[in-house]
Amino acid sequence: MLSLDIRLDYPDFTLDFSHDLPARGLTAVFGPSGCGKSTLLRVIAGLERGARGTVRFDGTQWQGTSRTTPPHKRGIGYVFQDARLFGHLSVAGNLRFAARRARRAGAQPDEAQAIAALDLHDLLDRRPDTLSGGQRQRVAIARALLTAPRLLLMDEPLAALDAGRKAAIMPYIERLRDHATIPIVYVSHDLSEVARLADHMVMMRAGRVLRAGPVAELLSDPGMADAIGVREMGALMPARVTRHHDDGLTELGVSGGQLFLPRVQAAPGTALRLRIAAHEVILSRTRPAGLSALNILPGTITEVRRGDGPGVIVKLRVGDDDLLARITRRSADEMGLHPGVACHAIVKSVSIAQTDVGTNGTQ
Amino acid sequence: MTLPDLAPLLLSLRLAGWATVILLILGTPLAWWLAHTRSRAKPVIEAITALPLVLPPTVLGFYLLVALSPSSPLGGMWRDATGNALTFSFAGLVVASVLYSLPFTVQPLQSAFETVGRAPLEAAAMLRASPLDRFLSVASPLALRGYLTAIVLSFAHTIGEFGVVLMVGGNIPGRTQVISIAIYEHVETLNYAQAHTLSAILLVFSFVVLVGVYATNRRFPIHAGGW
Numbered sequence: 001m002l003s004l005d006i007r008l009d010y011p012d013f014t015l016d017f018s019h020d021l022p023a024r025g026l027t028a029v030f031g032p033s034g035c036g037k038s039t040l041l042r043v044i045a046g047l048e049r050g051a052r053g054t055v056r057f058d059g060t061q062w063q064g065t066s067r068t069t070p071p072h073k074r075g076i077g078y079v080f081q082d083a084r085l086f087g088h089l090s091v092a093g094n095l096r097f098a099a100r101r102a103r104r105a106g107a108q109p110d111e112a113q114a115i116a117a118l119d120l121h122d123l124l125d126r127r128p129d130t131l132s133g134g135q136r137q138r139v140a141i142a143r144a145l146l147t148a149p150r151l152l153l154m155d156e157p158l159a160a161l162d163a164g165r166k167a168a169i170m171p172y173i174e175r176l177r178d179h180a181t182i183p184i185v186y187v188s189h190d191l192s193e194v195a196r197l198a199d200h201m202v203m204m205r206a207g208r209v210l211r212a213g214p215v216a217e218l219l220s221d222p223g224m225a226d227a228i229g230v231r232e233m234g235a236l237m238p239a240r241v242t243r244h245h246d247d248g249l250t251e252l253g254v255s256g257g258q259l260f261l262p263r264v265q266a267a268p269g270t271a272l273r274l275r276i277a278a279h280e281v282i283l284s285r286t287r288p289a290g291l292s293a294l295n296i297l298p299g300t301i302t303e304v305r306r307g308d309g310p311g312v313i314v315k316l317r318v319g320d321d322d323l324l325a326r327i328t329r330r331s332a333d334e335m336g337l338h339p340g341v342a343c344h345a346i347v348k349s350v351s352i353a354q355t356d357v358g359t360n361g362t363q
Numbered sequence: 364m365t366l367p368d369l370a371p372l373l374l375s376l377r378l379a380g381w382a383t384v385i386l387l388i389l390g391t392p393l394a395w396w397l398a399h400t401r402s403r404a405k406p407v408i409e410a411i412t413a414l415p416l417v418l419p420p421t422v423l424g425f426y427l428l429v430a431l432s433p434s435s436p437l438g439g440m441w442r443d444a445t446g447n448a449l450t451f452s453f454a455g456l457v458v459a460s461v462l463y464s465l466p467f468t469v470q471p472l473q474s475a476f477e478t479v480g481r482a483p484l485e486a487a488a489m490l491r492a493s494p495l496d497r498f499l500s501v502a503s504p505l506a507l508r509g510y511l512t513a514i515v516l517s518f519a520h521t522i523g524e525f526g527v528v529l530m531v532g533g534n535i536p537g538r539t540q541v542i543s544i545a546i547y548e549h550v551e552t553l554n555y556a557q558a559h560t561l562s563a564i565l566l567v568f569s570f571v572v573l574v575g576v577y578a579t580n581r582r583f584p585i586h587a588g589g590w
Contacts, residue, residue, distance in 0.1 A: 045489060047485055047488070070488075070494075071485075071488040071489060072487075072488045072489070072490075072491050072492055072493055072494075072496075073491075075491075076489060077489065078485075078486070078489035080482075080485075080486060082482070084482050084483060084485070084486035085486075086483060086486070086487075086501060086505075087483075087505065088504040088505055088507075097487075097490055097492075097500070098490045098491070101490055101491040101492055101496075102491060104491075105491055143490065144489070144490075147489070147490050147491055
């Protein structure tokens, strides 16, 4: 458990954060830029001297009323947005810097494993300024792991990368989450990153906690529309690969039925996490016939949330999971949609948020 | 042609060597503090550090002469401890040179530390490096060019000083007669050949040093006035 009760005042901004983060899995701290996410990480690390309050991790008091543990004695690995590799050392030198000091502190960092895990073999002799942004972040992640940390803090490690490089690094972070036992606090303003990586999530707004809880729960809450933005709304749904069909489709089993997706590169039995955007779901009171859509799931409406505009967000129970649909208020009224009504959800598109979930996740 | 007397040159080199070593030891923490502090005293300390750049050497030399004399607290302590006076001695010259060349150590170092910034130090802290470790294994290597500039400029500036040395040290051959004063005396006594030789040595030395500094480092503009 990472228990935080902190306050930090700046002339134009106040961080007032009181919340306990789970000390396992990956916790995403999500919010718009300037909401204090990065400052929160810096306070946890002990890099903000003006912070008051308490920071406790697994029974160790890092900051409290009496004494404050200096940053270098907290056993925290920190991946900065801008990597911050040491320019006077090679990649290997940067990694050795971390490993040597971890050994002095009594830990046993495994250099060979970190190098292999982040594919750094070919980069070891390079200077940081000759690396691409993605390569730099991989080195920074390996370097943070080699401190043998008790807690890993990642401050938007992918924010400075283009989509291709992001996609290339994401699997490394997923593996870290699933195979390392270190809890990770991951700051991001990108919901697709959060949906893909996080088990738990804290939403921040203007220096404060807006909502916190398991990711699947928060993302399928219609009440989050204002905070997240209607276009970003979408539920997460666990699925499992059932089989691959000859016509190029992969059949996935979800708790409320089956879904068919274009070929998914995963063996039958693999667990997936799907993200179904609310605006990609159409509702029908009767089971539709003569429709080109393949993916139709029966469910029961549990909530209808009206916003200020012409749209509403409908939450359905589909099997054991929740699904969100964004439709117009006019349709909702004409169809008589309200909690308890049975209807069919026609899913136009599905994205795979995450593969290989379950080894360490909360599903 | 007579060989020039090289004793003043050797004395100058010895003085500059001592002054540079002491300046690095004293100037590093001062420059570090100036680069990282948010104290309101910073501009005052910066101004004091830069005073030798603008004060006439005679003014600095006069105050030093007063401060180092055996009748002053500092000079008195020195005499009680060593049995010698600080004024008109080599030790007094070292003290004076340290003060006189202070900005030439502190300014390049401060600028180098500011260029390094906090980011790599924070990164090092998160890699379990203690504050001293961070300074030695991250800040210092990253500020290496600042150190080179500081060493070269402090050394060269001490070699070239005249006014302060004359005020504090006088003109005692073998003890306080450094090269610049020796040249002055050669000219006064119309011994132009010796003056020419020593001046040429100083001119070439200064030029080579400055070319070296500017070639290795264009990032720290230094006002090399007051030679």
